[in-house]
Amino acid sequence: MAFNFQYFSPILIFLLALLIQFTESRLTQETFKSTFGTSSISNADEGTNWAVLVAGSRGYGNYRHQADICHAYQILKKNGLKDENIVVFMYDDIAHNEDNPRKGIIINNPKGGDVYKGVPKDYTGKYLTTSNLLAAILGNKTAIKGGSGKVINSGPNDRIFIYYSDHGSPGVLTMPNDDDLYAKDFINTLKKKHQMGTYKSMVIYVEACEAGSIFEGLLPKEWNIYVTTASNPEESSWATYCPGFDPSPPEEYDTCLGDLYSVAWMEDSDMHNTQSETVEQQYQVVKKRTADAGEHGSHVMEYGNINFSKDHLSLYIGSSTTTDSGHKHHNKGGKGNHNNQASSTPVEQHEADILYLKRKVSRAPEGSIKRKEAQKELDDALSHREHVDCTFEEIGKTLFGEEQGNAMIKTVRSTGQSIVDDWDCFKTLVETYKTHCGALSTYGKKHMRAFANMCNSGVQQAQLAKVASQVCGKQV
Numbered sequence: 001m002a003f004n005f006q007y008f009s010p011i012l013i014f015l016l017a018l019l020i021q022f023t024e025s026r027l028t029q030e031t032f033k034s035t036f037g038t039s040s041i042s043n044a045d046e047g048t049n050w051a052v053l054v055a056g057s058r059g060y061g062n063y064r065h066q067a068d069i070c071h072a073y074q075i076l077k078k079n080g081l082k083d084e085n086i087v088v089f090m091y092d093d094i095a096h097n098e099d100n101p102r103k104g105i106i107i108n109n110p111k112g113g114d115v116y117k118g119v120p121k122d123y124t125g126k127y128l129t130t131s132n133l134l135a136a137i138l139g140n141k142t143a144i145k146g147g148s149g150k151v152i153n154s155g156p157n158d159r160i161f162i163y164y165s166d167h168g169s170p171g172v173l174t175m176p177n178d179d180d181l182y183a184k185d186f187i188n189t190l191k192k193k194h195q196m197g198t199y200k201s202m203v204i205y206v207e208a209c210e211a212g213s214i215f216e217g218l219l220p221k222e223w224n225i226y227v228t229t230a231s232n233p234e235e236s237s238w239a240t241y242c243p244g245f246d247p248s249p250p251e252e253y254d255t256c257l258g259d260l261y262s263v264a265w266m267e268d269s270d271m272h273n274t275q276s277e278t279v280e281q282q283y284q285v286v287k288k289r290t291a292d293a294g295e296h297g298s299h300v301m302e303y304g305n306i307n308f309s310k311d312h313l314s315l316y317i318g319s320s321t322t323t324d325s326g327h328k329h330h331n332k333g334g335k336g337n338h339n340n341q342a343s344s345t346p347v348e349q350h351e352a353d354i355l356y357l358k359r360k361v362s363r364a365p366e367g368s369i370k371r372k373e374a375q376k377e378l379d380d381a382l383s384h385r386e387h388v389d390c391t392f393e394e395i396g397k398t399l400f401g402e403e404q405g406n407a408m409i410k411t412v413r414s415t416g417q418s419i420v421d422d423w424d425c426f427k428t429l430v431e432t433y434k435t436h437c438g439a440l441s442t443y444g445k446k447h448m449r450a451f452a453n454m455c456n457s458g459v460q461q462a463q464l465a466k467v468a469s470q471v472c473g474k475q476v
């Protein structure tokens with residue numbers, strides 16, 4: 001044999017020693033990572049965590065949406081995301097609102113502490129626009145108007161978390177400055193972001209009525225985006241911690257403190273270790289809690305690339321240091337009750353607005369001007385609702401006939417289909433309606449599907465213009 005083992009053995013021993021040393025140093029690194037939980041946040045190989053938080057409403061009656069967003073910020077911050085990587089969109093008219101019993105403080109749970117402190121005011125008031133939101137997601141600083149100028153300046157290894165909370169309606173997410181976000185524009189922005197190759201994967205949580213309609217039939221799996229929504233394409237989402245309901249906010253609050261799906265994911269995140277809990281596990285918990293409230297509640301939906309739900313939550317919302325011993329609610333076949341709140345009574349988004357106005361009336365002293373004003377506000381809101389419902393019924397009947405009318409404008413397309421094919425038509429008909437019948441209120445937007453159905457059945461702009469001026473002219 002030409003191989004002289006004796007001659008080589010010192011070299012072998014040396015190599016073996018090197019190997020052992022290498023393995024040990026790897027182990028120490030791993031141990032360090034799992035002990036201190038820096039692996040998913042630090043930029044070394046995993047990339048940076050970015051987040052966009054959006055509250056789409058304004059007004060004290062909508063307290064809950066901004067409370068949700070502030071709470072989400074506190075979770076991300078506690079879990080190690082940096083302010084420079086979290087872009088916050090909120091109108092910021094709650095904390096110092098004259099109706100707020102605790103000035104400068106926002107709470108998201110009846111027993112919860114302040115969640116307002118420290119929240120970055122990136123885009124508030126008139127700068128909370130759809131165009132700023134989409135530019136921020138794309139990382140396009142030159143397209144931003146006003147605000148802090150902070151954008152998602154992400155790279156190919158980065159992960160992005162987007163969370164939106166507000167009213168919604170078929171095909172549209174509400175924004176506070178009358179420039180609502182159409183599903184198609186949101187989807188096109190995600191498509192562009194995907195084409196730019198500036199993220200590894202993305203998780204999006206959406207609290208809104210008919211939130212499923214933003215993604216149904218619109219979000220391809222190939223973009224590495226995983227979405228859950230509070231509701232399917234044709235139902236309301238629900239507010240919670242509402243006055244007079246169980247559990248109720250502290251006595252001095254006349255408004256709901258949170259939304260059911262939103263507090264479900266956030267209270268779950270507060271309680272469990274995000275490094276061991278997966279996105280899928282959280283989806284199961286949230287789905288159960290959001291649907292569990294007796295005959296109330298909504299169906300939490302999943303869209304996009306479901307594969308990413310196997311990721312640990314820490315990849316998107318940062319690493320919590322919470323020790324998570326029990327994990328009881330994740331047991332297969334377990335009851336799934338989330339602390340004791342599965343029995344809470346939620347309130348439909350649109351009803352929550354009325355509830356607030358009613359509370360305002362009953363709180364004002366009998367015979368006072370304040371009470372008179374509050375009563376008028378409530379009466380106006382209620383008669384407005386009746387008026388809008390009638391208007392759409394009339395338009396439907398005029399366009400499609402007495403028998404078919406109502407059914408035609410309320411038709412829901414089958415699963416997997418987007419609510420409309422021609423989004424330009426959809427937008428044009430909405431504008432046409434506004435021209436003749438006036439702005440659509442948050443409540444009025446629940447009829448958005450009517451415009452989608454008109455487009456789907458070939459109604460032209462001129463046709464709607466004629467009918468709308470006829471119907472609204474008669475009623476005004």
Ligand SMILES: *[C@@H]1O[C@H](CO)[C@@H](O)[C@H](O)[C@H]1NC(C)=O
Pocket residue numbers: 138140142143
């Ligand atoms: C950024 O926005 C500006 C202004 O709207 C636009 O001209 C430009 O093309 C955008 N850049 C990218 C990379 O999308």
Ligand SMILES: *[C@@H]1O[C@H](CO)[C@@H](O)[C@H](O)[C@H]1NC(C)=O
Pocket residue numbers: 221222305307
């Ligand atoms: C999801 O994962 C499976 C198994 O790894 C894979 O075959 C499939 O292509 C993935 N789907 C997408 C949309 O990435």
